[in-house]
Amino acid sequence: xxxxxxxxxxxxxxxxxxxxxxxxxxxxxxxxxxxxxxxxxxxxxxxxxxxxxxxxxxxxxxxxxxxxxxxxxxxxxxxxxxxxxxxxxxxxxxxxxxxxxxxxxxxxxxxxxxxxxxxxxxxxxxxxxxxxxxxxxxxxxxxxxxxxxxxxxxxxxxxxxxxxxxxxxxxxxxxxxxxxxxxxxxxxxxxxxxxxxxxxxxxxxxxxxxxxxxxxxxxxxxxxxx
Ligand SMILES: [Zn+2]
Numbered sequence: 030x031x032x033x034x035x036x037x038x039x040x041x042x043x044x045x046x047x048x049x050x051x052x053x054x055x056x057x058x059x060x061x062x063x064x065x066x067x068x069x070x071x072x073x074x075x076x077x078x079x080x081x082x083x084x085x086x087x088x089x090x091x092x093x094x095x096x097x098x099x100x101x102x103x104x105x106x107x108x109x110x111x112x113x114x115x116x117x118x119x120x121x122x123x124x125x126x127x128x129x130x131x132x133x134x135x136x137x138x139x140x141x142x143x144x145x146x147x148x149x150x151x152x153x154x155x156x157x158x159x160x161x162x163x164x165x166x167x168x169x170x171x172x173x174x175x176x177x178x179x180x181x182x183x184x185x186x187x188x189x190x191x192x193x194x195x196x197x198x199x200x201x202x203x204x205x206x207x208x209x210x211x212x213x214x215x216x217x218x219x220x221x222x223x224x225x226x227x228x229x230x231x232x233x234x235x236x237x238x239x240x241x242x243x244x245x246x247x248x249x250x251x252x253x254x255x
Contacts, residue, residue: 047073054083054110058146061085063229064092064133067149067196074153074191076182081150082193088114088135088143093224096132100162100178105129106150115145125149128164157182161195163202165220172215177202189244190237197234200225 036042038049052070060083061068067082074080105125109117116134135143153159162178177198184194203223211220225231 054146054148057083058085062232064095064224064227065131066229066233067193068233069193070148072191074193076153076155078153079150080153080193081148084147084149086115086133086135086145088133088138089141090139092133092135092138093227094133094138095224095228096130096165096168097223098128098162098164098166099131100128100160100164101125101151102127102160103151103154108148108150110146110148112145114140114143117145117147128162153182161198163199165206165223167213167216167218168220169218170213170216172213174211174213174220175202175206175209177205185238187237187241190240192234192237196230199228200231200234203228203230 043049050071054070057068057070064086065084067084070081070083104127107117107121107123107125109115109119109121111119114136116136134145134147137143158180159182160178161181162176164173165175166172167174179198179201181193181195181198184192184197203225207222207225211222212218213220
């Protein structure tokens, strides 16, 4: 390959600091450990970056139902890659409204053969502020029970491997919701706790933190040994 060819990607000049990466999305399913965990496929999460995230939903006797509403100021494009006994079929594509409901998206949650794999793509905006909201409505009467929002552009510093801060925000939101009384202000129905372990958002944030700490420690050892 010539030097010129190495500096272009599909006829466009390479963006400084980024290199082309090929990913097999079906292989990536292995790394998605939570229901609809939203795993960023590429390590580029900076301003203006297009961020495709893989989401997997799997049924079975231990799968627990959940429902929340997600608010985003940027459009989200959903492409269903595969599914069996799922609400969406392979090839279905849609632009989600700024406020949209999220659940397991399986017809029979208890069916261990049911699954769905989707790619959700967002674009990081070019401003310092990109707000997302996490909303829970009453499962009986649809009244607003919980709402929290944050600017997902800011989070803990990660020197080597960037963190998609939205997931840590969702984890904080469900911790706060689960610790609350979860009572509907209109009909007094007590909502079920949100299945935090199943969705895996905290696990993702913790693993990004550990990846960065492990690499930092390794680099420091290399300096001491060098
Ligand atoms: Zn209610």
